[in-house]
Amino acid sequence: xxxxxxxxxxxxxxxxxxxxxxxxxxxxxxxxxxxxxxxxxxxxxxxxxxxxxxxxxxxxxxxxxxxxxxxxxxxxxxxxxxxxxxx
Numbered sequence: 001x002x003x004x005x006x007x008x009x010x011x012x013x014x015x016x017x018x019x020x021x022x023x024x025x026x027x028x029x030x031x032x033x034x035x036x037x038x039x040x041x042x043x044x045x046x047x048x049x050x051x052x053x054x055x056x057x058x059x060x061x062x063x064x065x066x067x068x069x070x071x072x073x074x075x076x077x078x079x080x081x082x083x084x085x086x087x
Contacts, residue, residue: 039080046077 039057041049049057051069054076058065063079065072077086
């Protein structure tokens with residue numbers, strides 16, 4: 001069944017009550033958890049944020065946690081700041 005979004009339904013599968021991951025036939029996890037709040041950090045916060053905190057933030061939003069700390073900062077700023085805040 002098509003939802004009109006061009007995405008398959010399993011892309012947004014929510015975990016069942018009880019917090020266990022749902023596993024598809026391919027043994028890949030199909031879990032999406034929307035954080036309650038959009039991060040409200042400013043550019044200077046990302047520039048001084050320790051790497052462990054960047055890792056936690058990116059993981060919370062299901063974003064890739066790869067690269068060195070400068071690459072993670074740049075990615076987080078690009079993902080969470082409006083263009084006018086980024087410059």
